Amino acid sequence: MGRQPNLLAFPGVDALASTLRTYILHAQTAGLNRHEAFKVAVSGGSLPKTLAKALLAPAISDDDKIKFDKWEIFFADERAVPLDHEDSNFGLLKAELLDKIPAELGQPKVHPINTEFLNDVQELADQYEKLLIERFATRDSVRLPIFDLLLLGCGPDGHTCSLFPGHELLRETDSWVAPIEDSPKPPPKRITLTLPVVTHGVKIAFVATGGGKKDIMKQIFEGDGGLPCALVNEGGQERVTWFTDTPAVEGVSFPRRGNL
Numbered sequence: 001m002g003r004q005p006n007l008l009a010f011p012g013v014d015a016l017a018s019t020l021r022t023y024i025l026h027a028q029t030a031g032l033n034r035h036e037a038f039k040v041a042v043s044g045g046s047l048p049k050t051l052a053k054a055l056l057a058p059a060i061s062d063d064d065k066i067k068f069d070k071w072e073i074f075f076a077d078e079r080a081v082p083l084d085h086e087d088s089n090f091g092l093l094k095a096e097l098l099d100k101i102p103a104e105l106g107q108p109k110v111h112p113i114n115t116e117f118l119n120d121v122q123e124l125a126d127q128y129e130k131l132l133i134e135r136f137a138t139r140d141s142v143r144l145p146i147f148d149l150l151l152l153g154c155g156p157d158g159h160t161c162s163l164f165p166g167h168e169l170l171r172e173t174d175s176w177v178a179p180i181e182d183s184p185k186p187p188p189k190r191i192t193l194t195l196p197v198v199t200h201g202v203k204i205a206f207v208a209t210g211g212g213k214k215d216i217m218k219q220i221f222e223g224d225g226g227l228p229c230a231l232v233n234e235g236g237q238e239r240v241t242w243f244t245d246t247p248a249v250e251g252v253s254f255p256r257r258g259n260l
């Protein structure tokens, strides 16, 4: 039982966001102690809005400060579109969070995709992997980039990042970043961190809210171990924490619910 993911259920998004902030602060402290920076991978979808609620709340003490100037933000997945396109995960994070960070909190170093390569998703993925090699040391000296924290979403089909149920990318063991040209959710062309990179994060957090997620949550925790989110649970074990609201976990029986 000890090495299972944590499943936290909150009555509403305000309570969820407040605990998510505390969790992120712990991860930030650990990252700063480890390498004087906080290296985070962030998803798109519904996550950035909740993240903004968690991170933009005013600090109540010095210990509660988000040190954005120490943050390096990477994308857990990105769509092969210009950065100002409505489908861009960077664009979404920018609108929901980055543009709203008060100047006095400092600004994070953000690593969007290189849009010169939008027409060649393999190259787009290779370029993003190259960036990870630069930011996490060379590929020779490091087997995998170890993010201090990955902040992930969970689609209603159980996908996370751009890793979709039944897709061959779930078997990728070599690349750190992979292209996908047949995403079942539009847009079809994307890049994504691969499962080995996701599951090796120091901490891995999912945010899944709303009754629309309850069927897939039941499958992830009680049924289909092959779903991408379930594979992250299996690989990340106790390093995985789910931040959910009550509607999202209605009917899900799981042995370990509780607080941080």
Ligand SMILES: O=C1O[C@H](COP(=O)(O)O)[C@@H](O)[C@H](O)[C@H]1O
Pocket (backbone or CB within 6 Å): 042, 043, 044, 045, 046, 047, 076, 077, 078, 089, 152, 153, 154, 155, 156, 159, 160, 161, 162, 185
């Ligand atoms: O397409 C995507 O979907 C997932 C899940 O989105 P959500 O709106 O159901 O939270 C997201 O995590 C991923 O980054 C995005 O590209």
